[in-house]
Amino acid sequence: MDKVRFGRTELLVSKVALGGIPIMRLDFEEATAVVHEALNLGINFIDTARFYADSEEKIGAAIRGIPREELVLSTKSMGQTADELTSQLDASLTSLGVDYIDIFHLHSVSNRERLDNVFVENGPLQWLQEQVKSGKVRFLAFSSHTIDLAVELMQTNLFDVVQLPFNCVERKAEGAIQLARELDMGFICMKPLGGGRIDDPGPAFRFLMQYNSIVPNPGVESPEELREITAVVKAGESLNEADESYITALREETGASWCHRCDYCQPCPMGIPISGALLVKSIFKRYTSEGAHAMTDKPIALARKCAKCGTCLRRCPYNLNIPALLVENIALYDQLTQNE
DSSP, X not given: OOXXXXXXXXXXXXXXXXXXXXXXXXOHHHHHHHHHHHHHTTOOEEEOOTTSTTHHHHHHHHHTTSOGGGOEEEEEEOOOSHHHHHXXXXXXXXXXXXXXXXXXXXXXXXXXXXXXXHTSTTSHHHHHHHHHHHTSEEEEEEEOSOHHHHHHHHTTTOOSEXXXXXXXXXXXXXXXXXXXXXXXXXXXXXXXXXXXXXXXXXXXXXXXXXXXXXXXXOBOSSHXXXXXXXXXXXXXXXXXXXXXXXXXXXXXXXXXXXXXXXXXXXXXXXXXXXXXXXXXHHHHHHSOHHHHHHHHHHHHHHHTTOOOOSHHHHHOTTOOOHHHHHHHHHHHHHHXXXXX
């Protein structure tokens, strides 16, 4: 796979990165197969986070023995103090089995409180700068799900890399992409498939390839998915009329309140697999009745037990009214299955 210059980091990275979220849902053998296939396909850029359960441990096991200079590793920490960040960075280094992290993100700087905390004395920004001096981190980065705040932080010009959600449905970050280009920042495009909501990588990646300064980091659960995505990227074809029609229909179907399957809302105190319960319409549209029931019966049964405690509301980076959406999906499930 062709490599591209990643902003002022001067790193040469594959045109697609491997995202780490779904890896936490795989066992070690499955995760190793995905990582090894990524490497076989020419992907040298892997993005993960401490927050993604045992993703780092699985990636670390899969890359053991690979020359360090052949990889670009990106990870993130939710830490808000120097002590928390140090503990998580050390854990990341140990789990990944490396001596340094290429790109280290302050994870999900998505509200005013977290943004303001970046600049406190002896806080996250100062800590990051010290890690660069020590050699444990090469480049400063942050991720966010709130575009306006991300732009504000980008404009300080203190970070080398930014990671924001962007795909053919969710396009709020277009201005931030342009700003990143002007500032010569690396731009990691998270949610290139809408957290799994966009099921055809053809239109999705032909759309993204129009923005040649971004690097999408799809999360996949099988080598087959990865091969399908990289085939689209390597083909280098332009967006066509059929793609435009597909994207228009998808945007109309999806609307504004859609779950990105990031699972930041987890764990639910009632044990509800929230992302699974919020995809009823999409699942019943795309799968056979038997397959749809296999994927939705248990999540919906658990969703009926929602206590409306508000825990998920405080965690969702997209500010979705999850309890209300659960009610909507339960009603839709009942409607779709009542005559079976």
